[in-house]
Amino acid sequence: MALAHKGLPYEAIPVKYTDKSSIAFSNQDRVPVLVDEGVTVSDSWAIACHLEQKYQAAPALLGGDMGRHFTRFIDLWATRSVFPHIVRLVLFDALNHLDPVDADYVRSTRERQLGIDLATLEAQRGENIKPFNQSVAPLRSYIRQHAFLGGETPSYADYTVFSLFQWARMISSFRLIEIDDPIFSWRSRMLGLFDGLAANVPHDDH
């Protein structure tokens, strides 16, 4: 979304959990990794900052110093306060979308991290939706008054939160957000951006 926002041509290369040889050159083992004219940047926040710094003539992703602080607040909030709740709700379904080898890897590593088996988590969805809903309450309040977190137009703050919903939507048919929720309308606006960049991928959300 950030690359599309900046209007930059790019190629997205698939990487598997259990075959990270293609990103070994980045000296770490997590995606995303960006290679931009010989410069390698890993970590989504560092990539957003890199794109903003290097392509200043293109539409702003962060919007100056204050925008950067705002976006970082949202970025950390989304990753630390919202993502864990979404993981608990949809991770079980992710297994159906992975190569068998990757699925085993994800199941064993995540079950160890979460201290619970994924099938049990799936059975607890009814209870786990409530803390998720509470965690996104600030987003709900904000989106009632603004079209996007970026204001009239979307910015990286929108992309970092939306990516969590997009991930859930791609791997699971579980309904995270009800249709009458302001967050649902915001998500629809996000899906429509950049000629349906996010809408036009295989997904389980109907």
Place this chain on the structure above:
Amino acid sequence: MIQQNRITLFDLSGVDDELRISPFCWRIKMALAHKRLDYEAVPWRLVEKERIAASNLSTAPVIVDGGVVVGDSWRIAEYLDSAYPSRPLFVSEQAKAYCRWIHFWTERILHPLIVPLILEDVLKAIHPADFEYFRRTRERAYGRPLADVCDRSAVAYEKLFAATSFVRSLLRETKFVSGESPSYGDYVLFGAYQWARCCSEVRIFRDDKDPTTIWFTRMLGLYDDLGSRAVRLTMLPTRAP
């Protein structure tokens, strides 16, 4: 130089006139100090509705600035910036959007996690004349008796620390939430912790090395120790039960 009126702030007070116990009023005191505006924070109680009737609101903060009466913390902050443009609380539209986000996060996430930890002490801090009103309105808001809301279990602390873990990360990277100098967003966040500090001795930070503790100490020292000088419930002589 234009003569400025002294602004009056109706500031929620507790058992003692000098015990100021509203997180929302603390935001405005910090905002007024930020703007170097001359103000008087007068003690006000929840039941004194007629004193703030001109605001059409039922609770503090309310400010009176000459002939202008403004209530609601967010609207007061907006008013102060439009009436007194120098030393802005919101340096840009972007900054304002950020503060609005912090406002929502604080009210929807942080306050509800602090309440169970401090409520028992808030009940001691509240003025006797306000007690029944406070109990009735809060029980309606929480949907259960106040005794059931009070919770100082390890789980309640853990919930607070988990929900604020990203704030610790943020404050590890910057001095104030908006960079090198404090903004209204800092005052909103500060209001929540200062509310807890004035009413209670419970542990609201993980430990002394918690970046939020360091930030809060920095906030307490701003504007000639405005926050630091505040009267706390624990400083008052113990009253007979």
